[in-house]
Amino acid sequence: MRTHWSNSLKIAGLAVTIVLAGCATSATAQEPAATTTTDADTYPMVSGDFWEVTGIDIKPGGGLAYANHLANKWRASQEFAKSKGWIKDYMVLSNYHNRSGEPDLYLITVMTDIASGPEAEARYVAYNEWSKASDAQLEAESADRAEFREVMGTSLMQELNFKD
Structure with a gap:
């Protein structure tokens, strides 16, 4: 999973670098016009919250077991993180008209920022203390859920808000 995050962040960083390089190149290539700027000259959006979206495929007969997991363990851990x-x-969103190969559910977590380095490690330690579970126990619980669900993938998106 860390490889997926690492690759996603590298790709996002590369995309931002390319966009910024393009902006710098196009800005220097233009002749200085008027000294005033208009709304049309500025980018109309600002970065907002991050949305982590995980697609879940529920295996036949696993709906109730997974719903109970979400309503209890998953919800409690999300409430802890929120607190x-x-x-x-x-x-949790249901994919009401899912097509073949699409997830049944989407688990969404909204964050203002993404912890990294020492902050991420501190959160990891705090979560383990709160859950009173070892890494081995948490991994075993995740493996147990494989009986009734499959994680199809996770995307990290950032909301873009219109400037007023």
Whole structure:
């Protein structure tokens, strides 16, 4: 999973670098026009919250077991993270008209920022203390859920808000 995050962040960083380089190149290539700027000259959006979206495929007969997991263990861990200010919100969305190969559910977590380095490690330690579970126990619980669900993938998106 860390490889997926690492690759996603590298790709996002590369995309931002390319966009910024393009902006710098196009800005220097233009002749200085008027000294005043208009709304049309500025980018109309600002970065907002991060949304982590995980697609879940529920295996036949696993709906109730997974719903119970979400309503109990998953919800409790999300509430813990929310109480610490690590996340702003969370939700479960059902893919009502899912096509073949699409997830049945989407688990969404909304964050203002993404912890890294020492902050991420501190959160990891705090979560393990709160859950009263070892890494081995948490891994075993995740493997147990494989009986009734499959994680199809996770995306990290950032909301873009319109400037007023």
